[in-house]
Amino acid sequence: MFDLGLKDKVVLITGGSDGLGYASAQLLSSQGAKVVICGRRGDYLKEKAQIISQATNNEVLDIQADVSKADDCKKLVEETILKFKKIDILVNNAGASAAGLFEDATDKIWEDDINLKIMSTVRMCRLTIPYMKLNNGGVIINATIGGGKAPNAGSLPTTVTRAAGINLTKSLANEYAKNNIRVNTICIGLIKSAQWDRRAGSDGVNELYKEMAKKVPMGKVGEENDYANLVAFLSSEKSSYITGTAINLDGGLCPVV
Numbered sequence: 001m002f003d004l005g006l007k008d009k010v011v012l013i014t015g016g017s018d019g020l021g022y023a024s025a026q027l028l029s030s031q032g033a034k035v036v037i038c039g040r041r042g043d044y045l046k047e048k049a050q051i052i053s054q055a056t057n058n059e060v061l062d063i064q065a066d067v068s069k070a071d072d073c074k075k076l077v078e079e080t081i082l083k084f085k086k087i088d089i090l091v092n093n094a095g096a097s098a099a100g101l102f103e104d105a106t107d108k109i110w111e112d113d114i115n116l117k118i119m120s121t122v123r124m125c126r127l128t129i130p131y132m133k134l135n136n137g138g139v140i141i142n143a144t145i146g147g148g149k150a151p152n153a154g155s156l157p158t159t160v161t162r163a164a165g166i167n168l169t170k171s172l173a174n175e176y177a178k179n180n181i182r183v184n185t186i187c188i189g190l191i192k193s194a195q196w197d198r199r200a201g202s203d204g205v206n207e208l209y210k211e212m213a214k215k216v217p218m219g220k221v222g223e224e225n226d227y228a229n230l231v232a233f234l235s236s237e238k239s240s241y242i243t244g245t246a247i248n249l250d251g252g253l254c255p256v257v
Contacts (some may be wrong), residue, residue, distance in 0.1 A: 003031070004031050004232055004233070004235070004236035004237075004238060005236055005237050005238075006028060006031040006032055006033045006232070006235060006236055007031065007032030007033070008032060008033070008034060009024075009028075009032075009034065009089055009092065009235070010016050010033070010034045010036070010080070010084040010086050010088050010089070010090040011028050011033045011035050011036065011088065011089040011090075012036045012076070012077075012080050012089070012090050012091065012124075012237065013025050013028075013033065013035065013036065013091040013093055014038055014065075014067045014091065014092055014093050014094035014124065015038070015067075015093045015095065016035075016036075016037025016039065016091075016093065016119065017038075017041065017044060017045045017048045017062075018036060018039070018046075018048075018193075018194040018226055019050075019193035019194040019195060019224060020093060020143070020188070020191065020193055020227045020228070021037065021091070021093040021094070022048060022052075022194075022224075022227040023224035023225055023227065024091060024093065024145065024227065024231040024232070025037050025052055025226040026052050026056070026228070027053070027061065027225070027228040027229070027231070027232050028228075028231070028232060028235065029052050029053070029055075029056040029058045029060055029196060030055075030056045030058075032162075033057065033058075033089075033235075034058070034059055034061070034083070034084055035052070035058075035059075035060050035061070036060075036061045036062075036063060036076075036080045036083075036093055036241060037049055037052075037060065037061075037062055037063075037174055038063045038064065038065040038076050039065075039069065040064065040183055041064075041065045045062045045063075045064060045163060045225050046062050048061075048062070049061070051193075058237075059167030061079075061080070061083055061084075063075070063076050063079050063080070063148050067116070067120035067123075068112070068115040068116045068119070068120055070123055072124075073123040073127060074127060076124075077097070077124070077127040077131075080171035081131060082208065086134075086136055087131050087132065087135075087137050087138065087207070088132060088135065088139065089138065089139045089140075089141070089235045090128045090138070090139070090141070091140075091141045091143075091231060091235075092121040092124055092125070092140070092143060092165075092214060093141075093143045093248065094116065094120060094152050095116055095117050095143060096116070098112070098113045099147075099154060099155045099156065099158045099159070099160045100154060100156060101143070101154050101156070102156050104211060105129055105156050105157055109157060110157050113157045113158065113161050114161055117158075117161040117162050117164075117165060118161050118165065118168070121168060122168065125140060125172060128140070129172075129179075129181065132176075132181050133176075133179050133181070134181070134195055135219050136180060137180030137181060137182075138180075138181045138182075139178065139181070139182050139183075139234065139235050140169075140172065140181065140182070140183040140184075141184055141185070141186065141231055142165050142168070142169050142184070142185040143182070143185070143188060144162040144163075144165040144166050144169075144185045144187050144188070144246070145158065145159070145162045145187055145188050146187045146188070146250050146254030146256075147159040148162030148163040148164075148165060148187060148246075149163070149169045149187065149246065149252055149254060150255050151163075152257045153176070155217065159204045162187075165185060166185055166187070166203075166246050167246065169183050169184065169185040169246065170183075170244050170246075173243045173244030174244060177243060177244075181240065182234075182240075182243040183233050183243055183244065183247045184239075184240070184242060184244070184246075184247065185245070185246045185248055186230055186231070186234075187246050187247060187248045187249065187254065188227065188249055188250065189216065189222065189248065189250020189251060189253040189254065190212045190213075190215065190216055190222065190250065190251070190253060191221065191222035191223065191224065191226065191227055191250075192209060192220045192222065192223055196208060196209070196212075199240060215253060216250070216251040216252065217251060217252035217253065218251035219251075220251060221251075222249065226249060227249060230247065234247075
């Protein structure tokens with residue numbers, strides 16, 4: 001295994017019990033990092049943490065939290081610090097697609113999406129950055145989408161909140177570069193995940209992925225490990241001169257760089 005120098009780094013991943021966050025937690029734990037995952041379903045979260053821990057022979061901390069709620073964000077950071085005394089890497093991964101037509105998007109839909117995708121990231125960064133400053137550096141990785149750069153019709157409010165996430169990434173990178181805190185975002189395209197599985201059902205997911213692949217220049221849908229590999233690289237010192245970037249992980253789907 002290629003050593004990324006992540007042994008004993010403390011990594012906090014929101015939305016870490018499923019899909020892309022779970023794949024990232026598995027890989028980072030296998031690299032020796034102390035991984036913290038959160039999710040809303042306590043028993044399920046604990047089960048997934050135990051699976052990772054047993055597979056990697058490494059400690060994984062599970063904390064039940066809904067990051068769309070300010071108090072839960074505070075609890076998540078406080079419990080992580082209580083256990084590990086520091087946070088080296090924050091992966092703001094939590095989020096679900098909320099793409100629809102403008103006239104169908106109610107105030108509630110907008111408010112829920114802003115809370116889940118923007119305010120959760122703002123709060124988690126605000127709570128975590130002081131500890132990173134005390135530790136003389138850190139890494140923040142925000143999950144966004146290519147649609148935040150080039151939105152399609154019928155993609156609201158997701159593309160607006162993800163565009164804000166890209167802006168936030170660049171703003172924080174500029175502000176905290178002097179503190180050796182690197183901030184980047186991964187603009188996700190069409191990648192296999194638990195969200196798509198739930199949407200299509202086990203019987204129809206393969207057909208869904210085949211149809212989705214037709215939109216992608218590379219002719220395929222990405223794998224969860226494609227995301228996890230990029231998270232691991234951006235978390236490591238191998239990417240020490242990369243900050244303020246919005247990296248498209250989409251097989252060429254996004255029409256802009």
